[in-house]
Amino acid sequence: MHGELxxxxxxNLALDVITSSAILFIISVGLLIIFGVMKILNFxxxxxxxxxxxxxxxxxxxxxxxxxxxxxAFVIGAAIGAVLERLVIRHLYKRPLDAILAAWGIGIILVQxxxxxxxxxxxxxxxxxxxxxxxxxxxxxxxxxxxxxxxVAVGSVIAWLLQRTRLGLNTxxxxxxxxxxxxxxxxxxxxxxxxxxxGSGLAAMAGAMITPLSSVDPNMxxxxxxxxxxxxxxxxxxxxxxxxxxxxxxxxxVLVSTFVNPVVGGLSIVILAAIILRIRPEGFSLE
Amino acid sequence: xxxxxxxxxxxxxxxGRIFSMRAMLWxxxxxxxxxxxxxxxxxxxxxxxxxxxxxxxxxxxTVDILWGYTGxxxxxxxxxxxxxxxxAALTFTHLGFSPEMAALSFIGGIVxxxxxxxxxxxxxxxxxASPLYVAVLSLxxxxxxxxxxxxxxxxxxxxxxxxxxxxxxxxxxxxxxxAGGLLITLTAIGWLFVHSDFGRVLVAIRENxxxxxxxxxxxxxxxxxxxxxxxxVASIAGYVYACYTVVVAPEIAGFVFGTELVxxxxxxxxATLIGPAIGAVLIDLTSAxxxGNLPFIWKLIVGTIxxxxxxxxxxxxxxxxxxxxxxxxxFFRRTPGQPAIGDIASLSTLAAVxxxxxxxxxxxxxxxxxxxxxxxxxxxxxxxxxxxxxxxxGELLSIVGPNGAGKTTLMQCISDxxxxxxxxxxxxxxxxxxxxxxxxxxxxxGRSFQNTNMFESLNVSECLRLARYCHERPALFSRETDLxxxxxxxxxxxxxxxxxxxxxxxxxxxxxxxxxxxxxMVLAIEPSVLLLDEPTAGLTKxxxxxxxxxxxxxxxxxxxxxxLIEHDLDFVRQVSSxxxxxxxxxxxxxxxxxxxxxxxMVKAVYSGQHAIEEHQ
Numbered sequence: 036m037h038g039e040l041x042x043x044x045x046x047n048l049a050l051d052v053i054t055s056s057a058i059l060f061i062i063s064v065g066l067l068i069i070f071g072v073m074k075i076l077n078f079x080x081x082x083x084x085x086x087x088x089x090x091x092x093x094x095x096x097x098x099x100x101x102x103x104x105x106x107x108a109f110v111i112g113a114a115i116g117a118v119l120e121r122l123v124i125r126h127l128y129k130r131p132l133d134a135i136l137a138a139w140g141i142g143i144i145l146v147q148x149x150x151x152x153x154x155x156x157x158x159x160x161x162x163x164x165x166x167x168x169x170x171x172x173x174x175x176x177x178x179x180x181x182x183x184x185x186x187v188a189v190g191s192v193i194a195w196l197l198q199r200t201r202l203g204l205n206t207x208x209x210x211x212x213x214x215x216x217x218x219x220x221x222x223x224x225x226x227x228x229x230x231x232x233x234g235s236g237l238a239a240m241a242g243a244m245i246t247p248l249s250s251v252d253p254n255m256x257x258x259x260x261x262x263x264x265x266x267x268x269x270x271x272x273x274x275x276x277x278x279x280x281x282x283x284x285x286x287x288x289v290l291v292s293t294f295v296n297p298v299v300g301g302l303s304i305v306i307l308a309a310i311i312l313r314i315r316p317e318g319f320s321l322e
Numbered sequence: 323x324x325x326x327x328x329x330x331x332x333x334x335x336x337x338g339r340i341f342s343m344r345a346m347l348w349x350x351x352x353x354x355x356x357x358x359x360x361x362x363x364x365x366x367x368x369x370x371x372x373x374x375x376x377x378x379x380x381x382x383x384t385v386d387i388l389w390g391y392t393g394x395x396x397x398x399x400x401x402x403x404x405x406x407x408x409x410a411a412l413t414f415t416h417l418g419f420s421p422e423m424a425a426l427s428f429i430g431g432i433v434x435x436x437x438x439x440x441x442x443x444x445x446x447x448x449x450x451a452s453p454l455y456v457a458v459l460s461l462x463x464x465x466x467x468x469x470x471x472x473x474x475x476x477x478x479x480x481x482x483x484x485x486x487x488x489x490x491x492x493x494x495x496x497x498x499x500x501a502g503g504l505l506i507t508l509t510a511i512g513w514l515f516v517h518s519d520f521g522r523v524l525v526a527i528r529e530n531x532x533x534x535x536x537x538x539x540x541x542x543x544x545x546x547x548x549x550x551x552x553x554x555v556a557s558i559a560g561y562v563y564a565c566y567t568v569v570v571a572p573e574i575a576g577f578v579f580g581t582e583l584v585x586x587x588x589x590x591x592x593a594t595l596i597g598p599a600i601g602a603v604l605i606d607l608t609s610a611x612x613x614g615n616l617p618f619i620w621k622l623i624v625g626t627i628x629x630x631x632x633x634x635x636x637x638x639x640x641x642x643x644x645x646x647x648x649x650x651x652x653f654f655r656r657t658p659g660q661p662a663i664g665d666i667a668s669l670s671t672l673a674a675v676x677x678x679x680x681x682x683x684x685x686x687x688x689x690x691x692x693x694x695x696x697x698x699x700x701x702x703x704x705x706x707x708x709x710x711x712x713x714x715x716g717e718l719l720s721i722v723g724p725n726g727a728g729k730t731t732l733m734q735c736i737s738d739x740x741x742x743x744x745x746x747x748x749x750x751x752x753x754x755x756x757x758x759x760x761x762x763x764x765x766x767x768g769r770s771f772q773n774t775n776m777f778e779s780l781n782v783s784e785c786l787r788l789a790r791y792c793h794e795r796p797a798l799f800s801r802e803t804d805l806x807x808x809x810x811x812x813x814x815x816x817x818x819x820x821x822x823x824x825x826x827x828x829x830x831x832x833x834x835x836x837x838x839x840x841x842x843m844v845l846a847i848e849p850s851v852l853l854l855d856e857p858t859a860g861l862t863k864x865x866x867x868x869x870x871x872x873x874x875x876x877x878x879x880x881x882x883x884x885x886l887i888e889h890d891l892d893f894v895r896q897v898s899s900x901x902x903x904x905x906x907x908x909x910x911x912x913x914x915x916x917x918x919x920x921x922x923m924v925k926a927v928y929s930g931q932h933a934i935e936e937h938q
Contacts, residue, residue, distance in 0.1 A: 131453070131454065137629050143621065147621045151618050305462045
């Protein structure tokens with residue numbers, strides 16, 4: 036009997052680690068793209084996650100398929116990102132610290148607009164998939180398992196965009212050496228514009244994807260951003276290292292929460308990331 | 323160190339500082355009147371709110387010194403405010419209130435804050451850590467503190483905080499005067515601090531930290547100590563806040579408050595101190611009145627203005643307000659602009675001290691500079707490969723070679739212990755190991771750079787004082803008016819006429835003047851080994867001859883060891899005592915000027931034939 040209980044725990048724990056890592060990957064990938072191309076962290080990330088969450092709420096309110104919330108969130112997020120890049124971020128390329136401050140201000144504006152439009156109370160959205168799935172004899176939340184699929188899909192599409200398209204080639208050139216890319220007549224202003232829009236869209240889509248797991252409120256993005264920042268700083272500019280650091284830090288969070296206590300678990304991502312960066316400044320990136 | 327004749331008096335009006343001494347005195351005078359009569363003029367609600375606003379403003383001063391002046395963007399000062407507040411609340415709740423406990427918790431809060439600041443600084447300021455990373459870490463700090471407060475159960479009061487503990491029995495008016503007095507005092511002290519010689523060091527760190535390190539300034543240490551000091555000030559503000567309100571909740575340590583402090587600073591006008599202080603008081607007061615009626619709209623307005631100010635008006639409101647006052651002031655100004663503090667009243671030459679490299683009898687048993695198998699690899703590419711050579715005192719060694727030969731990389735590897743992939747470097751017989759640039763400077767290295775951008779908003783005399791950092795610690799709360807420089811530096815100043823532009827900001831200098839300043843600064847460090855990376859690039863023939871002559875004199879008369887990167891072989895021929903030729907990362911030749919100039923190999927390298935022959 037004891038052995039069976041141990042198996043149950045182990046399987047649940049393993050699934051928790053995998054799904055938590057997948058969620059962290061989904062949350063951070065939009066940030067990574069903007070960081071890779073523009074070398075700034077998008078401090079408005081939390082605001083975009085909230086925007087996505089409310090896109091999910093809109094599909095619930097209009098009683099359309101909850102699956103539509105993902106593309107809807109992406110389109111709204113990308114559109115807002117595109118406007119803000121033109122109006123604000125573009126003018127601050129030479130002042131990176133000011134760029135993150137302005138992004139922070141944008142985050143405040145987004146959250147306040149959401150509050151005015153939807154109210155500040157906690158609301159719930161409909162899940163695209165409900166129920167549980169049998170994994171090696173253990174029943175586990177189907178939607179959490181779907182997040183793994185979601186992470187793989189998002190990662191694959193971005194990898195395909197970067198590796199197999201002209202735009203991706205230009206983007207990789209800007210990531211590696213902006214000045215040289217410009218000298219080769221690559222329009223890096225356009226690459227940055229597209230990257231910021233894409234990153235914002237992905238952040239909003241991540242918001243729509245995670246809301247069925249909990250609930251929506253205007254500040255729902257904030258608990259995520261510090262973890263996402265640290266994961267991106269640890270990953271540098273590669274999707275593979277983003278997956279690696281999501282797995283290591285997500286795993287640490289689950290294990291510490293389970294075996295030590297949830298408060299320390301919640302902080303374990305940032306503390307572990309800070310220690311790793313202090314010892315190995317290049318983090319998980321291979322360069 | 324004796325100072326010789328105080329020649330070259332220069333008294334010129336000076337511009338460039340946002341607020342002058344006079345503006346500061348005006349501010350203090352008006353602020354003292356407002357604080358003194360405030361409780362009798364304002365209604366009770368306003369008085370209460372203002373006490374809080376004053377304490378926020380004190381914390382905003384610390385944000386401005388860290389971010390506005392030193393360039394360390396921090397969202398974490400709220401954490402120290404919270405630590406100070408909770409130090410009082412926890413002590414008075416659990417141990418009761420008494421004068422001893424009050425003193426104990428006051429000191430305890432400061433000590434804990436400084437310890438936390440030290441830890442954060444140690445984690446944040448590693449070699450080559452980006453300002454972005456520091457900003458993220460500063461955001462992490464308040465989140466951790468709030469989490470700890472939440473999980474403290476009954477001890478910290480968790481999410482509801484601590485309420486109703488006994489504290490000082492002081493009237494509201496009394497607290498108003500205490501908080502107002504604290505703000506005025508700290509603004510005045512802060513103003514003296516940022517306008518002192520040391521304050522210029524902070525600005526230099528903001529503008530070009532790497533360059534500071536090559537002047538021998540331990541910027542990491544300065545930043546950590548500064549963070550600790552600012553943590554202590556924020557902690558004091560938090561302590562007073564807790565004693566006045568007798569309510570503490572985790573939000574006062576949170577990152578939302580931390581970012582509000584940055585917003586106040588940006589809107590008031592970063593790097594002006596007075597601007598952020600006034601900004602904090604006005605915005606917090608307005609918030610108190612408006613957030614009741616239009617809570618979300620008000621935050622939306624502040625957020626929108628904040629973004630607009632960052633994009634359009636990065637210096638905030640202060641310069642705009644100053645512009646208005648200047649126009650007003652022009653009407654009834656009686657005395658024309660007096661010299662602001664910071665002017666150099668006298669410039670003097672340091673009496674020649676025995677140069678550290680010259681030893682009795684002039685004979686040393688080790689070279690001034692020695693490298694052994696020095697290498698720098700980038701992956702499989704060898705930028706520098708097993709370079710071994712020696713240079714002695716009194717030698718002027720030119721390093722020549724085509725572009726990409728590894729000349730600048732060689733200087734990088736000599737001046738920074740972290741720069742090389744393999745091999746060893748000795749300076750005056752001491753191994754540089756993995757030492758930081760500032761530690762290598764202390765071994766006797768002085769390095770000038772190829773590019774001419776260094777400290778944009780510092781003027782020439784401030785740049786020179788900065789270069790003297792290792793020899794004369796800059797004053798913390800005042801400015802020296804005398805500047806004493808070593809003879810070698812004075813010779814460059816006299817030859818190039820640099821003294822006439824002592825009050826010009828470095829960004830406004832011509833290319834030639836920048837090169838002269840760069841060279842003077844390196845000499846002001848009093849190095850025994852000089853590394854000069856194309857010191858005469860882009861200068862006219864006359865200027866080059868002048869500088870070349872001085873360099874040759876320096877190596878001969880002052881027994882300096884000079885390493886010079888040069889492209890112009892005529893120039894090299896005139897000044898050098900020896901020449902090293904680098905090619906594709908390797909040492910091609912090491913010999914006298916005659917040998918090198920006569921060498922067919924060198925001619926081949928310069929005409930590009932060497933590579934072809936090699937491949938045949």
